[in-house]
Amino acid sequence: xxxxxxxxxxxxxxxxxxxxxxxxxxxxxxxxxxxxxxxxxxxxxxxxxxxxxxxxxxxxxxxxxxxxxxxxxxxxxxxxxxxxxxxxxxxxxxxxxxxxxxxxxxxxxxxxxxxxxxxxxxxxxxxxxxxxxxxxxxxxxxxxxxxxxxxxxxxxxxxxxxxxxxxxxxxxxxxxxxxxxxxxxxxxxxxxxxxxxxxxxxxxxxxxxxxxxxxxxxxxxxxxxxxxxxxxxxxxxxxxxxxxxxxxxx
Ligand SMILES: O=C(O)CCC(=O)C(=O)O
Ligand SMILES: [Fe+2]
Numbered sequence: 001x002x003x004x005x006x007x008x009x010x011x012x013x014x015x016x017x018x019x020x021x022x023x024x025x026x027x028x029x030x031x032x033x034x035x036x037x038x039x040x041x042x043x044x045x046x047x048x049x050x051x052x053x054x055x056x057x058x059x060x061x062x063x064x065x066x067x068x069x070x071x072x073x074x075x076x077x078x079x080x081x082x083x084x085x086x087x088x089x090x091x092x093x094x095x096x097x098x099x100x101x102x103x104x105x106x107x108x109x110x111x112x113x114x115x116x117x118x119x120x121x122x123x124x125x126x127x128x129x130x131x132x133x134x135x136x137x138x139x140x141x142x143x144x145x146x147x148x149x150x151x152x153x154x155x156x157x158x159x160x161x162x163x164x165x166x167x168x169x170x171x172x173x174x175x176x177x178x179x180x181x182x183x184x185x186x187x188x189x190x191x192x193x194x195x196x197x198x199x200x201x202x203x204x205x206x207x208x209x210x211x212x213x214x215x216x217x218x219x220x221x222x223x224x225x226x227x228x229x230x231x232x233x234x235x236x237x238x239x240x241x242x243x244x245x246x247x248x249x250x
Contacts, residue, residue, distance in 0.1 A: 012106035012222055013248070016160055021182035022223040024213075027099040027164060032218040034097055035242060036166050038090040039063065039125045046083055047073070064167040064237040067129040076134075081116070081124060088120040095121070099164075103222070103246065107160065113245040115151025121244070125166070128173060128231055128239040136231030137198075139210075141186065142245065143225045144199035148190045157247040161227075164220035164242050172235030175213040175221060182226035201228075 015023035027035075040063060047058045051073055061069055086094060091112075094100070104110065112121035128135040142161050146153060153159060168174045188199040212232060213221050223229065225245075232239075 012103075013160075016222060016224050017158075019183070020179050021227040022177065022179070022221050025099065025102070025164075025220040025222060027097075027218045027220060029218065031097040031099050032166065035094065035164070036063070036240070038086055038093060039166060039240060039242070042084075042086060042090065042125075046078065050078055062167075063127070063240045066127055066238040067131075070129060070238075075129075075132075079127065084126065085116060085118065085122050085124045088118075091121050091123055094123055099220075103162070107246065107248045110160075110246040110248045111154075111157075113151055113153075113159070113247060115146075115245070117151075123242060123244045125240060125242045126231075128233060128241075130173065130233065130235050130237060130239075133233050136233055139201050139205055139208075139228055139230040140188070140199050141182070141226045141228055144188050146225075148197040148199060150196075154247060156250050158250055159225040160222060160246045160248055161225060162220060162222050162244050162246060165215040165217055166240040166242060167217055167237065168215050168219070168239050168241065169235035169237055170216040171212060171214045173232050173237075173239040174215045174241070175229060176210045176232050177213060177221070177223065177227055177229035178208050178210050181208075181228035182224035186228060 010018065012023040043063065044059065048055045054072055057072065058069060112123060114120060114122050116122055126135070142159070146159070163175055165174055186201065186203070188201045190197045191200045208228070213219070215221070
């Protein structure tokens with residue numbers, strides 16, 4: 001079963017808005033299988049559309065071995081963000097999973113953001129090849145993207161982010177963050193990249209004391225919108241993770 005992995009008695013919201021700025025969760029194996037199935041389905045559908053002749057090649061490929069075949073396709077063109085947002089029918093299935101109920105129990109009923117303006121809640125996934133630094137972005141706080149004009153936040157809500165490892169080698173890939181960093185203002189600049197304003201952060205990361213979230217499949221981190229974080233590249237398998245932003249009543 002899913003559970004709140006923190007050992008103290010604090011609620012998830014108290015952790016996210018308290019001194020650490022995050023809370024760890026674990027989803028059940030059946031929720032994990034369901035999410036992986038929804039991602040695989042979208043992945044296979046996209047390959048079939050873009051590269052019909054390669055469909056057979058990718059069809060039985062576990063997602064964590066994606067990097068072994070990725071050179072057969074144009075990775076960057078194949079996986080823009082919109083191609084990695086679960087379709088509405090899959091979002092409905094994801095919404096019915098146990099961990100969503102658990103989150104609602106912790107923070108109350110929530111909406112998931114639709115920053116891409118698709119008319120439904122945006123749950124998206126990522127593929128990070130083990131040796132490809134271009135598959136993760138630089139260190140950031142998600143708040144910066146909203147401040148730079150990505151998406152609209154309704155009045156009277158707070159944003160809380162959820163990141164869950166679907167395929168991930170513990171300690172070698174996944175997610176890193178700076179504990180307590182949500183309590184400080186960090187300097188960043190908006191820079192135009194690929195036609196989008198993206199935040200850039202200039203402080204050398206070695207000086208910060210980042211922590212690695214040692215996550216295996218099904219491990220998740222729920223975190224403050226202002227927490228500094230980023231992805232990790234490494235290991236020998238493709239990392240697959242999902243993300244979404246909850247709008248929680250203030
Ligand atoms: O998964 C990654 O590499 C980055 C994750 C991230 O930035 C997020 O979940 O907000
Ligand atoms: Fe982020």
